[in-house]
Amino acid sequence: MIKYLIIDDEHIAHDIIKGYCDKMHSMQLMKHCYDALEALDYLREHQVDLIFLDINMPKLKGFEFLKTLKNPPKVIVTTAYQEYALEGYTLDVIDYLLKPFSFERFLKALNKATAEKSINSLDNTNSMEESELLFLYSEKKHTQINRNDILYIEAAGNYVKIHTSKELFTIRDKISNIVKRLPEAKFIQVHKSFVVSKQHINIVEGNRIRIADSILPIGKLYKEEVNKLLH
Template identity: 45%
Template sequence: MNLKCLIVDDEPIAQNIVKGFVEDTPNLEVFEVCDNAMEALKVLQEHTVDILFLDIEMPKITGLGFLKTLDHPPATIITTAYREFALEGYELNVVDYLLKPFSFERFLKAINKVGSSKRTDDHDAKIASKSYEYFKVDRKNVRVNYNEILYIEGLSNYVKIHLPDKDLVVYHKLADLETLLPCDQFVRIHKSYIVALDKITAYGSDYIEIIDEQLSIGNTYKNNFFALLSERDEKNN
């Protein structure tokens, strides 16, 4: 069975782009396309869908406002031109946050995060969350396992990925990695840092420590960071 996708966006061009990407992806199908949240609500009340592609800026109620009203939302991928809502989106446990215009490759990375699996008539249609990523370093692609990353430091158009035994300098923007990495394993704490939650050895009101490194927590990111820590503590107790 294919994964059923609901597309919610008030811009026809944006609708068609996501619709085309879904149709070009094996094991996905477009179930419905809605112009606003109220149309989407009616669909979700009457049907079950697997993936919700949700725009933010829409009439009457925003995408994030709509998402807050759902008790058991489908796996949700935000599609928007507004970067500033990313933190709020992840607080609502969205699977991924796609900034318009996004490529088909970036779309597929979001789908890989869904981690849902269905069985078709001929084969398993499993879409598994990745545990690694390949990064281009010099002239080769280097595999980096997510569980090896300590933290990532932003350096303008480059990032430095800090691993236990080495550092990798990669041509990437920190904001792009923020949406690429699993949001339950990594969190942005500063305009210059993304850290692995399970590598934090100590923290204070305005800093965290990873091994011997002390990194500042930016004021913009404090609320989200401490909310994630509290959520993880509750799950582990």
């Protein structure tokens, strides 16, 4: 599970963030903190993977709180103040959500935070599993999948088809954008229209790759990279 804190002096902000997180089985709220001092007390005795942090709070401002942490977890800033964005990125925050933010924008930030090798507790088996999770928007709903279930990705005009071991997802996006959200060590582009999972390749024969029941072409520009897999 991805353990998280909400640090915000507004109760409605807690309700919104928790409501978004409750839509995902991988998120576990550890504590509601209504000021940064309360969060400091909690973090002295406990560890979390992710913090949703407001900036303008009483007693101790959000960024001042962040500077006191020796080994801070991943941080997503949630604030109504756009002018502090630059300072936030100098402190290595994952993303900067400007209130009010939509569920879709929230998911984009969360995908950044849970990308492979981004969560501090990767030495924990459960956290490693959570880091493989990816949200896809298809058929007017967000579905959480595991990257390891992806067989291959296919460009189809203005859409991308994501073939998994369980089902097919069709989303409106570019294949290049999807590739950016996948670990390079596990996926390889074999054609301008196809990206495949290395672990699911069954057979490479000539200019074709077999994955499950599908036979995919290997483009001339990608043949050299495919050959590296064979040696």
